[in-house]
Amino acid sequence: MKAVWGFIFLAIFSFGWAQTTTRILFILDASNSMNLDWNNQTRMAAAKEVLTKSVENLRGVPNLELALRVYGHQSNVTNTYQDCQDTKLEVAFGPSNIDPIKAKIKGIQAKGATPIARSLEAAAADFPDTLARNFIILITDGLESCDNDPCIIARKLREKGVKVTPFVIGLGMDLSYLDKFECIGSYTDAESKAAFENVLSNILSKALLNTTVQINLNTVEGKPLETDVSMFLYETGTSNLKYTYEHTLNRKGLPDTLVLDPKLKYDLRVATVPAIAKNNIAIVPHTHNVIQVPAGQGQLKVTSIKSPEGTILETRILENSSSKTLHVQQLGDIQKYLVGTYQLEILTLPRTYKEVLIEQSKMTSFDVPAAGQFVYQAPKGIVGQLFYERNPGQWEWVYDLKHNQTTGSVRLQPGTYKVVYREKDQRSSAYTKEKKFTITSLKITNLTL
Numbered sequence: 001m002k003a004v005w006g007f008i009f010l011a012i013f014s015f016g017w018a019q020t021t022t023r024i025l026f027i028l029d030a031s032n033s034m035n036l037d038w039n040n041q042t043r044m045a046a047a048k049e050v051l052t053k054s055v056e057n058l059r060g061v062p063n064l065e066l067a068l069r070v071y072g073h074q075s076n077v078t079n080t081y082q083d084c085q086d087t088k089l090e091v092a093f094g095p096s097n098i099d100p101i102k103a104k105i106k107g108i109q110a111k112g113a114t115p116i117a118r119s120l121e122a123a124a125a126d127f128p129d130t131l132a133r134n135f136i137i138l139i140t141d142g143l144e145s146c147d148n149d150p151c152i153i154a155r156k157l158r159e160k161g162v163k164v165t166p167f168v169i170g171l172g173m174d175l176s177y178l179d180k181f182e183c184i185g186s187y188t189d190a191e192s193k194a195a196f197e198n199v200l201s202n203i204l205s206k207a208l209l210n211t212t213v214q215i216n217l218n219t220v221e222g223k224p225l226e227t228d229v230s231m232f233l234y235e236t237g238t239s240n241l242k243y244t245y246e247h248t249l250n251r252k253g254l255p256d257t258l259v260l261d262p263k264l265k266y267d268l269r270v271a272t273v274p275a276i277a278k279n280n281i282a283i284v285p286h287t288h289n290v291i292q293v294p295a296g297q298g299q300l301k302v303t304s305i306k307s308p309e310g311t312i313l314e315t316r317i318l319e320n321s322s323s324k325t326l327h328v329q330q331l332g333d334i335q336k337y338l339v340g341t342y343q344l345e346i347l348t349l350p351r352t353y354k355e356v357l358i359e360q361s362k363m364t365s366f367d368v369p370a371a372g373q374f375v376y377q378a379p380k381g382i383v384g385q386l387f388y389e390r391n392p393g394q395w396e397w398v399y400d401l402k403h404n405q406t407t408g409s410v411r412l413q414p415g416t417y418k419v420v421y422r423e424k425d426q427r428s429s430a431y432t433k434e435k436k437f438t439i440t441s442l443k444i445t446n447l448t449l
Contacts (some may be wrong), residue, residue, distance in 0.1 A: 005102060005436075007370075012035035012332060016271055017366070021063050021064075021065065021130060021131075021132035021133065022063060022064050022065070022133045022135070022208060022247060023065045023067070023093055023127060023128075023133070023134045023135065023307045024053070024058075024064070024065075024066055024067075024135045024137060024204070024207055024208065025063075025064075025066075025067045025068075025069060025093075025123055025126055025127070025134075025135065025136045025137070025141065025440040026051060026066070026067070026068050026069070026137050026138075026140050026293060027068075027069045027070070027071070027119055027120070027123060027136060027137070027138040027140075028047065028048075028051065028068065028069070028070045028071075028108065028180050029071065029072060029114065029138075029139060029140035029141055030044065030070050030071065030072040030073035030108050030109065030110045030111070030112065031049070031071070031072030031077070031110060031111075031112055031140075031141075031145070032072070032076075032077045032110060032111055032112060032113075033110075033141050033142075033230070034072075034140075034141050035045065036141070037108050038141075038193075039192055040110070040195050041193075042110075043069075043141040044108075044109075044347070044382055045111040046193045046196065047141075048104055048105050048106070048108065048195075049137050049198055049423070050107055050137060050193065051074045051200075051202060052102050052105050052106070053197070054197070054200055054201065054204060055098055055101055055102060055105075055160050055368070056098065056102065057201075057204075058098065058204070058208075064095075064208070065094060065097075065132075065186060066091075066093070066097060066098065066101060067088065067089065067091055067092055067093040067094075067097075067101075067126055068089075068090050068091040068101045068104055068105070068121055069087070069089045069090065069117045069119060069122075069126060070087070070104075070108055070111075071086055071087035071112070071115055071116075071118075071321065072087075072110065072111065072112035072113055072114055072115070073088075073111065073112060073113060073258050073355050074088065074108065074427070075111070075112045075113070075377070076111045076112060077111065077112050077113050077145075077228070082112070082113035082120060082145055082146070083113055083388060084115045084145075084146035084147070085115070085118070086112045086115060087115055087118055087122055087392075089118040089122075089126050090104045091104055092126070093126070093127070093128060093432050100398035103314065112145060113145050114140070114146065114147065114149070114372040114413065115145070115146045116138070116140060116143040116146075116147030116148075117146065117153045118138060118146060118148055120136070120153050121148075122139065122402040123152050123243055124134050127213060128445050132266075133207075135220065135337075136173075137200075137203060137207075137440060138202075140199075140234075141428065143152060144160070145377060148291075150294070150332055151184050151283050157348055157391075165226045165406060185241075188282075198256045202259060204258045206257070206259055208255045211259070211260070211262045211284075211285045211287065211289070212257045212258065212284060212288045212289065213253045213257070213258045213260045213288075213289045213290075213291065214254075214256075214257055214258070214288065214289070214290045214291070215227070215231060215247065215255055215258070215268070215291045215293060216290060216291065216292050216293060217247060217255070217270065217295035218294055218295060218296065219295075219296045219297075219360050220339055220360045221296075221360070223256050224254065225248075225249075225253075226272075226295045226296065226297055226327055227247045227248060227255070228241050228246070228247060228248075228320075229246070229247050229250045229270055229271050229272055229295075230244065230245070230246055230247070230270075230271040231243075231244070231246075231247055231265070231269070231271070232268070232271070233245075233260070233266045233268055233269075234266065234267045234268075235264055235265070235266065235267075236246075236264070236265040236266060236267050236279065236280050237267070240265065242260075242266070243260065243263070244299060245260075245349060246339070247270075249392075251355070251438065257288075260283050261283075261412070262283040262284065262285035264283070265276050265278045265280055265281060265282050265283075266280075266281045266283070266399055267280065267290065268280070268281055268293070270293060270295060272297060272314045272320060272336070272337075272338055273293055273317075273324055273326065273327055273335065273336065273337050273338070276295055276338070276339060276349070277294060278291070278293055278395060279302055280439060281395065291299050294340040295338065296338065296360045297336045297337060297339060297358070297360070297361075298336070298337065298339055298358040298359045298360055298361060298363070298364060299334050299335065299336050299337075299358075299363045299364065299368075300329065300334070300335055300336075300337055300363075300364050300365075300366075301332070301333070301334045301335075301357065301363060301364070301365045302315045302329060302331060302332075302333075302344070302346065302365075302366050302367075302368065303331065303352070303365060303366070303367045303368070304331060304368040304370060305330060306369070306370040306441060307368070307370040307371065308370075311331065311333040311370075311371075311379065312331065313330075313346060313348060313368060314328050314329070314330060314331070314346075315328065315329045315331075315344050315345070315346045316328055316344070316345040316346075317329055317335075317337070317342055317343075317344060318342065318343040318344075318345065319342060320341040320342060320343060320345075320355075321341070322338065326342070331368075335362070338358070339356045339358055339359060339360050340357075340358055341355060341356070341357050342355070342356055342358060343355055344356060344366065347366055348371065348413050349371075349399060349411060349413065350370060350388040350397055350398045350412070350413060350415075351411065352368055352413060354366055354393075367415060368413075369414050369441050370441040370442050371411040371412055371413055371414075371439075371441065371442075372412060372413075372414060372418070372440050372441055372442060372443045372444070373407065373409060373410070373411055373412075373443070373445065374410045374411075374412050374437070374439060374440040374447070374448050375384070375408075375409045375444055375445065375446045375447070376401075376408055376409075376419070376446075376447045376448070376449055377406060377407045377446075377447075377448055378406050378407075378421075378426070378448070378449070379406070380402060380406065380423045380425065381404035381405055381406055381408075381422050381424045381425075382404070382405070382406070382421045382422065382423055382424060382449055383401065383403060383404065383421060383422065384400075384401045384412065384420055384421025384422065385397060385399065385421075386398040386399040386400075386401070386412075386417055386418075386419055386449075387418050387419075387420065388412075388413075388415055388416070388417055389415065389416040389418070390392065390415075390416065391447045395418065398412070399412075401419070401421065403424075404424045412439045413439065414435075414439050414440055415438070415439055415443050416436065416438055417436065417437055417438070417439060418436040418437070419434065419435050419437070419447070419449065420432065420433075420434045421433055421434070421449055425445065433442055433449070435449070436449060
């Protein structure tokens with residue numbers, strides 16, 4: 001049964017890391033399936049174009065040697081025959097062979113079988129020694145047509161002491177196929193030639209720099225499970241923004257790997273609510289760096305379930321020790337916040353205040369009672385104000401009645417109120433009157449003044 005492939009595979013033969021020489025072996029798929037269309041050109045044309053450009057960009061890199069292996073380019077595949085030995089080292093390793101590699105790529109025609117596993121196995125012998133930092137990058141469209149199992153080959157390499165760190169990129173394939181690469185390592189997909197080029201460039205950067213970074217947004221238990229927020233990396237002490245990323249977990253549920261310039265120190269800003277700052281971060285070259293960021297979050301939802309459809313309420317969110325507005329949340333929206341205590345000021349009449357605790361990975365909900373309606377009428381125009389009895393005997397201003405009007409209507413939260421008023425034409429405070437009334441959810445309270 002054919003195993004479905006579609007990836008760039010990066011295997012690290014990790015012996016002698018103290019040496020400065022880096023060797024990169026490109027393995028190019030020239031099987032017949034590479035003649036299929038992909039983004040307005042064939043897969044072969046796209047692969048050759050991207051690989052040629054990438055190789056040229058490596059010109060002048062010190063202590064770098066390149067080589068090229070090709071498979072599927074020597075024998076035509078037919079309905080009854082495929083040559084599973086069709087794999088050949090076309091350009092051996094050398095310090096200045098970029099032009100020969102580009103020339104060989106230009107003349108390759110896709111026509112044969114897809115012996116991926118056998119090419120990978122043969123590639124281990126292409127390296128002159130194990131003293132350098134040795135890499136394999138295999139570019140293929142994705143159909144393993146021979147009988148070897150790449151998972152078995154990968155296991156054999158590891159058993160020989162070869163550390164395999166693959167990067168799998170499906171070229172416009174059904175993403176469900178990518179799960180088959182779990183036995184090999186990390187993988188991703190490229191839906192366009194531009195995405196393919198970006199990923200290849202990123203892999204080459206990792207190979208050349210050997211400096212990678214992983215930013216862990218940790219829960220309160222210290223697990224790197226928080227994600228899907230923007231991150232900004234500035235050169236330390238400046239407003240010079242160097243990198244912007246949307247934090248992502250890879251297919252294994254772990255923070256993905258980034259490539260940062262190790263010569264700089266960074267100030268990190270994570271766009272959680274509230275935002276997180278971590279300053280003066282140093283990147284250690286030639287190793288995998290892990291930046292730990294406490295970022296435990298939970299969710300908040302403010303509702304008013306019994307209110308009529310279309311009710312609009314905004315909630316002002318404040319940190320417990322601050323008077324500054326952190327966020328304004330709309331009714332029914334779900335928003336993530338860092339774990340902690342927050343004050344809610346819901347813009348009802350009168351204001352509704354609530355203290356809430358946001359807990360790790362939990363939804364905190366608060367339901368606002370539906371308002372009632374206060375309707376008043378008077379024989380003459382009046383002036384006055386509404387007050388709410390939030391605590392016994394303590395009257396809190398709520399609303400000014402419409403000046404010199406005889407009727408009015410106000411939506412109010414359930415509770416006890418009083419209106420203090422007089423007729424506009426009366427010229428003495430002695431004519432002041434007041435009336436108490438009660439508001440009930442979804443009920444109309446009529447009052448004649």
